[in-house]
Amino acid sequence: MGRYNYTESEQEMLKVQKMQEEQLKELENSIKEDRRDGENDAKELADLRKRTEALLKECGITPPPKKTEMYVEPKKKISKDEIPSWKELADEANEKYPEDIALEDLLTKEEFQFCIDEVKRINDEFSQKTGIFNKKDMSFLAIATALQTARWLIIQSLCGDLGQTIDGNSRLAHNAKSIKDEVNSSNKWFQKKFESHGHCESTRSYKSWEQIIFSSAPYDTTVGSPNLGINLEGRYHRYKTLGHDPVLGWIFGTANFITDTCTLSDFSSYNIARHPTPHFSEPTNLGTIFYEVFDSTKEDWLRLPAGIFAQAVHMKSDVFTKLGLPVPVLGTFSESLAGDLYKSQYDSLCLLKDIAIVGQQASWSILINMIVGLVHGIFYNPKTDGDRKLYEVRTRKILCISNALASAGNIAYAAATENWKKLDVGGILVTLYRLFTDINFMTRMKKEFIEHEMDKVLEKEIKELNSYFE
Incomplete structure (x- = not known):
C-alpha cells in the first residue's frame, strides 16, 4: 500500500507506465543479448581472419588490408499510425495488472528523493521570484497599509460609528400635523388624477379605489387583537406587522389595504372590521387575501394601483417618525431580534445609514487598492523583475497583506x-474578498510556474522522442 491515494485515471497512468517499464526492460535485455551474440560473432570472425591471413602468407599471397569503415544503419522513422491509442494501452495495462499500482512500485528511493528535491527547488525558485522582501515592495506595503489604516480612521471621524440609533429631535411624532396634511394632499392628488374613472362601487363588497386610498392603514389597528391572543405591543406594533416592513410591505401592505386585512410577521392574517371602529375580527389566510386582491382588481383595475399608492403614502408618513420603520425582512426570521432592535431605536433609516457607511468603507478601500496596484505596476522592470505574471503575484501579495x-x-x-460599532465592516469585507481571490490567483500562478519548469525539464526528451516519428 503506497503513501498516496490515486484517482482512476492516475491508476491507469501508473499501470501503463509499469507495463512500458517492463517492456523497456525486456527490450534492454534483448539488446544486451544481441550485443553479446554480436561480440561473440566478431571474435569468431577476427579469429577466422587471423587464420586466413596466416594461410595466405604461407602461400605467398598478401592479404587485403582491413576496412576501417563501419556501416551505420540510418535511423528508422516510425509512423504515428503505429502508435497505439491511450485506450488500447490502458485496456492492456488493466488486463495485465488487475491490482492497484503505487508510485513506490515504479520509483526507487533515489528517484523519489530526486523528485522531492526538484519540487523543492521549483518552489524555492517561485518564492524567490515572487517574494516581496525587497526595498521597493516593502515600501509599497508600508504605504498601502498606512493608507488603509488612515482610511478607516478618517471615515469613522467623518461618518460616525456604525449602529447609530434614531435621533428623536430630528424626527416627527406619528400624528404630527405636517404628516397628516401631506397624506391628505397626496390622496386628493390621486383622487383628482383618476376622477374621470368614477367611483366604481363594488358588487362583491370590496373596497372601491377611493376607499382604499382614504381609509386608514388596516395594519395600524391594534384594537381587538388581545381577544385573538395577539400581543401587538401597542406603539411597537410596526415590527410585528408585515405592512410596515420596508420591503415586504410593498406586497403584504398593498394586499392589506385592498382587502382590509392585517398580516403579521409570522404570516398569520386577520380581517379588520371597520364598524364601529377598526378592530380585529377573525382570522383569515394569505391564499384568501391574494385571491380577493385578484378578484377585486379584476372588478376594477384601479384598485391595485390605489393599493400600491396607499402603501407608499403610508410608509412615507411613517419612515421619518420617532419610531420609524423596522429593519426589513428580519422580523420574519427572528421577531425577537427585530423587536429588540426596534425598541432600541434602530430602524430602517439607521440600517440605510449603516449600509451607506459600509459602502463608503468598501469603495474607498477598493480605490486605494486600485491606486497602489496601478502605481506598483508602473514600477515594473522586465530586466530585474522577470515575468510580468510573477510580478503581479508580488502586487497582489502587497495588497492582500496590507488589507x-x-x-x-x-x-x-x-x-x-x-x-464594536467602530468596526471597519466594508474594509473587512474587501479584505476577505482579496484573501479569497488573491490566494486563488497566486495558487494558479504557482501551478503554471511549476508546470512550466517541469516542461523545461522534459522538453529535451520530448524533442528527441519526436525525432523518431515521421
Whole structure:
C-alpha cells in the first residue's frame, strides 16, 4: 500500500507506465543479448581472419588490408499510425495488472528523493521570484497599509460609528400635523388624477379605489387583537406587522389595504372590521387575501394601483417618525431580534445609514487598492523583475497583506475600546474578498510556474522522442 491515494485515471497512468517499464526492460535485455551474440560473432570472425591471413602468407599471397569503415544503419522513422491509442494501452495495462499500482512500485528511493528535491527547488525558485522582501515592495506595503489604516480612521471621524440609533429631535411624532396634511394632499392628488374613472362601487363588497386610498392603514389597528391572543405591543406594533416592513410591505401592505386585512410577521392574517371602529375580527389566510386582491382588481383595475399608492403614502408618513420603520425582512426570521432592535431605536433609516457607511468603507478601500496596484505596476522592470505574471503575484501579495494588516488593526482597536460599532465592516469585507481571490490567483500562478519548469525539464526528451516519428 503506497503513501498516496490515486484517482482512476492516475491508476491507469501508473499501470501503463509499469507495463512500458517492463517492456523497456525486456527490450534492454534483448539488446544486451544481441550485443553479446554480436561480440561473440566478431571474435569468431577476427579469429577466422587471423587464420586466413596466416594461410595466405604461407602461400605467398598478401592479404587485403582491413576496412576501417563501419556501416551505420540510418535511423528508422516510425509512423504515428503505429502508435497505439491511450485506450488500447490502458485496456492492456488493466488486463495485465488487475491490482492497484503505487508510485513506490515504479520509483526507487533515489528517484523519489530526486523528485522531492526538484519540487523543492521549483518552489524555492517561485518564492524567490515572487517574494516581496525587497526595498521597493516593502515600501509599497508600508504605504498601502498606512493608507488603509488612515482610511478607516478618517471615515469613522467623518461618518460616525456604525449602529447609530434614531435621533428623536430630528424626527416627527406619528400624528404630527405636517404628516397628516401631506397624506391628505397626496390622496386628493390621486383622487383628482383618476376622477374621470368614477367611483366604481363594488358588487362583491370590496373596497372601491377611493376607499382604499382614504381609509386608514388596516395594519395600524391594534384594537381587538388581545381577544385573538395577539400581543401587538401597542406603539411597537410596526415590527410585528408585515405592512410596515420596508420591503415586504410593498406586497403584504398593498394586499392589506385592498382587502382590509392585517398580516403579521409570522404570516398569520386577520380581517379588520371597520364598524364601529377598526378592530380585529377573525382570522383569515394569505391564499384568501391574494385571491380577493385578484378578484377585486379584476372588478376594477384601479384598485391595485390605489393599493400600491396607499402603501407608499403610508410608509412615507411613517419612515421619518420617532419610531420609524423596522429593519426589513428580519422580523420574519427572528421577531425577537427585530423587536429588540426596534425598541432600541434602530430602524430602517439607521440600517440605510449603516449600509451607506459600509459602502463608503468598501469603495474607498477598493480605490486605494486600485491606486497602489496601478502605481506598483508602473514600477515594473522586465530586466530585474522577470515575468510580468510573477510580478503581479508580488502586487497582489502587497495588497492582500496590507488589507489584512489594516483590518487586523481595526479589529484590535474595536476590541481594545470594547466598541464594536467602530468596526471597519466594508474594509473587512474587501479584505476577505482579496484573501479569497488573491490566494486563488497566486495558487494558479504557482501551478503554471511549476508546470512550466517541469516542461523545461522534459522538453529535451520530448524533442528527441519526436525525432523518431515521421
